[in-house]
Amino acid sequence: MTNRPAPTLPTPAERRRLREAASLSQAALAARMSVTSTTIHSWETGRATPRGRALEAYASFLTTTAGRPGPAGKPVRTSRSQAGTAVKGAEDKARGEVGEKAEAPPEPARAEASRPRPARPEPPRPSPRPPRPTGATPREAFDALYASCAGVLVRQTYLLTGRHTVAVESVERAFQLAWARWPEVAVDRDPAGWVRAAAHEYALSPWHRMRAAHRRPATPGTVLPPPRGRADHDLMDALLSLAPRHRRTLLLYDGVGLDLPETAAETEATTRAAAHRVLSARAAVAERVPALADPAALHRRLDALSPLEPATEEQGALIRTGGERRVRRWTRSAVVLTAVIAGATAFCVSVAPDHYVRPPAAGEAITGVPPHAGPGPLSEEDRSLREKLREHPAAGPERVRPLPR
Known part of the structure; x- marks a missing residue:
């Protein structure tokens, strides 16, 4: 099957001129094309480009309005009355793929x-707003x-x-x-x-x-x-x-x-x-x-x-x-x-050590040195000397009394 080349569209300004020449508003053309008036406005301003069936239908409308012959081939369907057929065709194509049967x-x-199925009526839409000026x-x-x-x-x-x-x-x-x-x-x-x-x-x-x-x-x-x-x-x-x-x-x-x-x-x-x-x-x-x-x-x-x-x-x-x-x-x-x-990081940096501190080494026992010895028991001479010192007047109450002169 040979694919037809995609129809070409005139400039956005020419699209709007052709619509106005046909005495159609954006809402009327949108109802005919089964799209919204916002979509028609985007097509006429160049912000969007129609694709697929919408492209063929829009090109057919423009060529008919301009007096030129429409694109060769079957007439373009401007409604979604055959949407179920399109879904069925896509589904039949999917069944031919290996492993794509899950859904x-x-x-x-x-x-x-x-x-x-018959053409579906368009849902109620708000009244189309006039396009805002370019400097909005x-x-x-x-x-x-x-x-x-x-x-x-x-x-x-x-x-x-x-x-x-x-x-x-x-x-x-x-x-x-x-x-x-x-x-x-x-x-x-x-x-x-x-x-x-x-x-x-x-x-x-x-x-x-x-x-x-x-x-x-x-x-x-x-x-x-x-x-x-x-x-x-x-x-x-x-x-x-x-x-x-x-x-x-x-x-x-x-x-x-x-x-x-x-x-x-x-x-x-x-x-x-x-x-x-x-x-x-x-x-x-x-x-x-x-x-x-x-x-x-x-x-x-x-x-x-x-x-x-x-x-x-x-x-x-x-x-x-x-x-x-x-x-x-x-x-x-x-x-x-x-x-x-940042404050917590600065605080941690300020209180953290800025150099390496070597830990103290473990203690070891020293050998070869005699241990310290305390005083031993008093001998007989030491005890007699101690008694003598205790009995001396300097050790009694006389030591705080003045001597008579």
Whole structure:
């Protein structure tokens, strides 16, 4: 089979001109392309380049608008109605590899995934914001990014963890990390995807199991409304019963709406492994909730399970300032700890000996010298002399009396 050359795209400015010539807004073109308006904006500004089916669909739209003949070959599919077929193709390719059958789902799930399904409706998205001027400050750009995707990320992390506090904390930490690395995030081709990956990584961290709050049952309704019925509870239980990597892959593919290569790239897996995980997760969910055997129904239920929580730029400013305070606090703590270690080291150096002190040698017995002798017993002459001295007047009380003259 001969591969077709990848279609070429005009300049970013020409892409925007062609869209405006077709009297389409970014939101309308995004709905036609089954992507977000943020993705269309990144394509028109040159920050990102479409790939795969999105590239073919976008090139077909631009060539049709410009009046040029479209690329030869089959018509490009602009919707994800055949996503199950793509998953099936990747899965069939994986089965041909030696030793790669660990995560293959049962045959009914493969047949279900390979069956064409109708186009899935796009989830409700916030109204597209007008593009900010080029001279926008980093603070304004960060606040706009928070307002555009924070609510969606809270919903996604809630579906990953089933805990409202962990979901909100994960999104806050992800945005604080994004602000700390803003020079890197600002030039990324998909800043929202960068923050989403950070939030998902923090939400699925195994260290949360050691927290005291994680050992207690979750209390729904504290931040987001709880599941509304028995069906929602069953779906949430089915999601939480999946392995973390399968749960995240299913959410990205059937919940967020990413293509299979993008899902594999974000989960740091191969395309075949991502296809296996999607099929396995679908089979597990369908086993617990038979009504969700259809991927389109699963997509609708994932969107309706947790409603969108709106976010504002003022909340983004609070997250940003909170992250700055946290960085300052950790910096001060590091400086204090370094000063304490330096002081302890200086004290030890000052009191430590600065030269070698030779230890005293062990004592040895001296031979050949007579030992010291004490006084012996008194002889008869010594005793008489002692008595004489005691009887002498100088030894009696007369010695303290003056002599008469």
